[in-house]
Amino acid sequence: MMMNAAQYEASLRKLRLNVFLFGERVDNVVDHPIIRPSMQAVALTYELAHRPEHAELMTATSHRSGRIINRFTHIHQSVDDLVKKSKMGRLLGGQTGCCFQRCVGLDALNALSIATHAIDRAQGTGYHARFLDYLDYVQAHDLTCDGAMTDPKGDRGRAPHQQADPDLYLRVVAERPGGIVVRGAKAHQTGAVNSHEIIVMPTISMRPEDRDYAVAFALPADAEGITYILGRQSCDTRKLEGGTFDAGNLRFGGHEALAIFEDVFVPWERVFMYKEHAFAGRLVEQFAAYHRQSYACKVGVGDVLIGAAQTIAEYNGTARASHIRDKIVEMNQLNETLFCGCLACAAEGHREPSGTYAVNTLLANVHKQNVTRFPYEIARLAQDIAGGLMVTLPSEKDLRSAAVGGWIRKYLQTRPEVRVEDRMRILRLIENLTLGAAAVGYLTESMHGAGSPQAQRIMIARQVDLGAKQALARRLCGIGDDAVD
Ligand code: SF4
Ligand code: FE
Numbered sequence: 491m492m493m494n495a496a497q498y499e500a501s502l503r504k505l506r507l508n509v510f511l512f513g514e515r516v517d518n519v520v521d522h523p524i525i526r527p528s529m530q531a532v533a534l535t536y537e538l539a540h541r542p543e544h545a546e547l548m549t550a551t552s553h554r555s556g557r558i559i560n561r562f563t564h565i566h567q568s569v570d571d572l573v574k575k576s577k578m579g580r581l582l583g584g585q586t587g588c589c590f591q592r593c594v595g596l597d598a599l600n601a602l603s604i605a606t607h608a609i610d611r612a613q614g615t616g617y618h619a620r621f622l623d624y625l626d627y628v629q630a631h632d633l634t635c636d637g638a639m640t641d642p643k644g645d646r647g648r649a650p651h652q653q654a655d656p657d658l659y660l661r662v663v664a665e666r667p668g669g670i671v672v673r674g675a676k677a678h679q680t681g682a683v684n685s686h687e688i689i690v691m692p693t694i695s696m697r698p699e700d701r702d703y704a705v706a707f708a709l710p711a712d713a714e715g716i717t718y719i720l721g722r723q724s725c726d727t728r729k730l731e732g733g734t735f736d737a738g739n740l741r742f743g744g745h746e747a748l749a750i751f752e753d754v755f756v757p758w759e760r761v762f763m764y765k766e767h768a769f770a771g772r773l774v775e776q777f778a779a780y781h782r783q784s785y786a787c788k789v790g791v792g793d794v795l796i797g798a799a800q801t802i803a804e805y806n807g808t809a810r811a812s813h814i815r816d817k818i819v820e821m822n823q824l825n826e827t828l829f830c831g832c833l834a835c836a837a838e839g840h841r842e843p844s845g846t847y848a849v850n851t852l853l854a855n856v857h858k859q860n861v862t863r864f865p866y867e868i869a870r871l872a873q874d875i876a877g878g879l880m881v882t883l884p885s886e887k888d889l890r891s892a893a894v895g896g897w898i899r900k901y902l903q904t905r906p907e908v909r910v911e912d913r914m915r916i917l918r919l920i921e922n923l924t925l926g927a928a929a930v931g932y933l934t935e936s937m938h939g940a941g942s943p944q945a946q947r948i949m950i951a952r953q954v955d956l957g958a959k960q961a962l963a964r965r966l967c968g969i970g971d972d973a974v975d
Contacts, residue, residue: 492549492560493632494540495533502529502684505712509683509747511720519683523729525720527743531590532634532684534742535562535582547578552629553845554622562592563629565603566847572836576786580829583790587923589744589931591681593784595635598689599625600846601777602706606762607844609769617762618844624708624760628687636685636711638676638749639777641693650696650703660690660751661702662765669757670764672705675750680939682718682747685711690751692763695771704770706763707756715754718747725926734886735915738922744931775949779835779851781940782858786832791923791932792825792868798920799872805908805916806877817871824864831857852953855946862943865936869924880917881925889914 493501502520509516509525516522520529539548539560550564550571551557566572575596582590603625606617628635641650644658653659660674676690689708696704709716723745728737763769800818803809835853842848873880879902889898889911899910922928937943964970 491630491632492539492558493536495537498533498536498632498634499529501686505686505710507683507712508717509720510717516720524726525683525745527588527729527737527739527741528591528681528745529684531586531588531742531744532592532681534586535590535592535634536560536632538582538585544581547574547581550574554626555629557629559629560632562596562634563599563625563632564596565600565625565845566839567845568847569837569839572783572839572847572849573833576783576829576832576836579784579786579832580790580793583787584793585790586742587739587791587794587919588742588928589680589787589935590742591684591744592634593787594637594680594781595633595685595687595689597777597780597784598635598637598639598691599628600780600848601691601773602689602762603846604776604842604844604848605706605769605773607842607846608772609763609766611843612769613766615766620759621762624762631686633686634681634684635687635689635708636679636682636749637777637781638679638682638688638690639693639774640677642675642677643693650694650700659693659700659703660705662705663702663753666755669755670705670707670761672707672751672754672756675748677748678721678939679718679747679749680935681745682711682749683720683745687711688713688716688749691773691777692770694774696767698767700770701765701767704763704765704767705761706773707761709754709756709760713754715752717750717752719750721746721748723927723930725922728926735911735918736886738918738920738926739928743927744935746930775851776848778941778945778949779849779854782854782861782946783832783835783849785858785861785936785940786829788861788865788932788936789825789829789832791928792821792828792865795868795872795920795923795932796821796825798916798923799875801916802876802913802920805904805913807905808875814875817875821868821871824868828857828860828864831860852950855949855953858940859943859946859950861936862946865932869929869933872920873924876917876920880921883914883917883921886914 538544550561552559606621610618641659644653650659657674663673664671688711691706803814808814835849838850839847902910
């Protein structure tokens, strides 16, 4: 059954999540004004799946049940599926103007579909059948899964087992009848408290001494012993101001949380990797490649920012200036270059032995590397076009004030047909995207999400065939055996 937005919201209300924000337990997560915009962004992934015009991108046919499912629960069965995933990311980024959170779980499911199959083939284990049972459950109930990979990592110069506190990477601490007990934490958990399930994976490749840390599993998000501490975002308390447009994005936002696992029991049927340390690195790389592709979302958010920049230029009366037009072209060129990357890694995808289609790893890493840079340049150009008023603008309450509102309307006017309030709204949106809460998603998340820039450079170095390129060069200039004849 594919849920719609209302059913999704109702399903979240049934969860008993243990959530903290500003040092206090949040009893009603769904209606909390700081959290709710992020829930609404995920809800749109449900809602759009029911719109005929978006059905092709937002839905897929399950290879398990043959039913139409939300694409966010689908295991890619073709290159076409991969391409549609990239297009879906752009669509939703444009519709929400923020991180819509649901991709992490999709990427975790696809990475695990490959990894469980690979472990079984090498070790004779039974993980893949277990995983498929779990997948059937996720697809049947149209669940949102939080993909939990990043450990706190402590001293980055030390392996998991060498840390002063052994819990700085999540690990198995005991076996009990029927399952295992895990302890540790996962940082930067995108959409954690909007998720029904949490899928945990290791965060780095591991050696035999780290085998207690080589564990992958899934749990209900409200399993006993899991606590979520929500991260702060720039300007987050503007959402507490009772719906003024100072929040910039009126409806949507994202969130991240620190998820703590305090001796949590995981039944065997939800364990997908257990101390197979040799497979941890491959699972990480597979997940990372998928998630780097997922940064198609930033193309959609870029669409919003470009639209906002053009709008403020028109409001300010600068839209016809040649340098402004050139800056808008530059923003589009950068944004479409990002789109090229996430489409290319999908178009060059291939079939894995499990039957799952995987993206081209090199191109996915090149794409994500571009994402660590281009949104910053697009944001710089947007701020250039917007002008300094974006950060010196009085509040909506001043605009509404009987005492000073008249002055704001008088002195912040531009062209006579432009409402001062509209000018303020678009400036607040640009502020939100480039400095405020959504800048988490558009800028810093572009930098560090799905791995920091250096992680991609390592993968690029590993994936390119330098020798083949050297042979090409030698051949053309007549060096050694490679000389052209
Ligand atoms: Fe999805 Fe983008 Fe958010 Fe990552 S940053 S979860 S890819 S929307
Ligand atoms: Fe992310």
